Amino acid sequence: MSDCCKGGTKLVYACSGGSNVGQIANEVAKNLTTEGFAKMTCGIALGANLSGFIVSAENADKNIVIDGCTVGCLKKVFENHKISNYDYYVITEMGIEKNKNFVIDLEDIYRIKELIKTQGNKI
Amino acid sequence: MIIKILGTGCPKCKQLEENAKKAVELSGVNATIEKVTDLNKIMDYGVMMTPAIVIDEVVKSAGKILNPEEIKKFLI
Numbered sequence: 001m002s003d004c005c006k007g008g009t010k011l012v013y014a015c016s017g018g019s020n021v022g023q024i025a026n027e028v029a030k031n032l033t034t035e036g037f038a039k040m041t042c043g044i045a046l047g048a049n050l051s052g053f054i055v056s057a058e059n060a061d062k063n064i065v066i067d068g069c070t071v072g073c074l075k076k077v078f079e080n081h082k083i084s085n086y087d088y089y090v091i092t093e094m095g096i097e098k099n100k101n102f103v104i105d106l107e108d109i110y111r112i113k114e115l116i117k118t119q120g121n122k123i
Numbered sequence: 124m125i126i127k128i129l130g131t132g133c134p135k136c137k138q139l140e141e142n143a144k145k146a147v148e149l150s151g152v153n154a155t156i157e158k159v160t161d162l163n164k165i166m167d168y169g170v171m172m173t174p175a176i177v178i179d180e181v182v183k184s185a186g187k188i189l190n191p192e193e194i195k196k197f198l199i
Contacts, residue, residue, distance in 0.1 A: 052168035052177075055183065056170055056172060
């Protein structure tokens with residue numbers, strides 16, 4: 001959780017889906033959190049309409065939304081809640097092909113994480 | 124009605140609690156106000172910013188100090 005009452009809250013969500021790209025999204029979100037760039041929270045809780053997660057997403061200074069593929073499940077969750085204050089990334093649009101073998105290249109995680117940090121440093 | 128103020132005890136959390144008390148007075152509803160300071164319990168609500176206000180187990184706001192009039196709207 002963010003420090004009490006301080007601003008500049010960036011939350012990060014990953015689709016964490018059942019494919020290599022879903023899991024890359026998850027790893028990127030974890031890395032952004034451990035490096036202190038953003039706070040990972042639960043996209044599925046938003047999908048489940050849990051009030052605390054909805055209010056937190058609405059009130060965050062910025063949300064970072066990472067989908068694995070163009071099915072865009074997480075984006076649809078945000079759209080369903082009419083939450084628009086987010087930066088959006090899709091792993092398959094960053095040069096990684098979706099598959100089910102779950103072989104993940106750590107260099108891909110690093111590259112995407114750094115890209116998001118560069119683009120997301122606007123607040 | 125049960126109103127919970129989530130926060131670890133900073134001045135802004137205390138201000139939200141005071142505002143909630145005023146909102147209860149203004150609205151005339153029968154409500155009790157509880158403070159939740161345990162971080163794990165706060166996180167169970169999915170709240171990522173404090174202070175937060177929970178009314179009958181529904182989180183209404185997080186990361187903001189609502190004024191009494193704003194809180195009153197949730198009570199009536």
